[in-house]
Amino acid sequence: MAARADTVHFWPPGIECAVAFTFDFDAEEVWLAGDPATVERPGRLSQGTYGAKVAVPLILDVLARQGVPATFFVPGRIAERHPERVAEIVAAGHELAHHGYTHTSPTALTPAQEEEELVRGTEALARFVPWVRGYRSPSWEFTQHTLGLLEKHGFEYSSNLMDDIRPYLHAGAGLVELPVHWSLDDAAHFWFAEDEWSKKISTVEEVEAIWQAEFEGIRRLGGCCIFTMHPQFIGRPGRLPLLEAMIALARETPGVWVAPAHEIAAQARRALVPATGAS
């Protein structure tokens, strides 16, 4: 039986907080999965293309400068559409993780379709890495079948839910959850509501203040700070310095461990299941 999360010290000696920089490399798939007819709307689609064409290389440069390994959640169809970019991500030493085959919420799928998405997504990523340990749903949403399917197909962690600030084990599934939140998601702050023009784009200073406060709060509580970013948003020229500043802040803060999501999940599993070690 797992120990209670609030009695567990999750991190290695001297470490009080873990930070992962994760990137959902959605590119055009956000729009194509939502409406296949978008293929005939190059203007709309170009918003995602920017992620593959310009932003990912710029983000890889930032990560290399900072010497930080990150996690890229990639829809299988984007791995097929932009194989050169995915190969660059892997060659740079970053983790590749599952983000659906198409960018379709599991809640819009039958159980058979949901499993097919998992299998096809893994097959697409298998061209680049021997195995895929992590899963992030395209909507941060589960069905009642999702956890069982993730376990059946050998996933080690999920990074989807907002009910904690520390990792925990899903009951019965043996799967580690690395919790997320909208406040640490660049899309919540930077996505322009192009259909309604109803939402202001946040300034870098506003987002930096939100991210610093959340990082500091999670650090004080000994949790894990999982940043969720999207190349088409954080990879804009005016925002890349914010990414670099947040990475530098995490790296330079004593007692903070910056690691790819799978390493944080593995460490949390060792802390939560001490009797069986890394099982």
Ligand SMILES: [Zn+2]
């Ligand atoms: Zn996504």
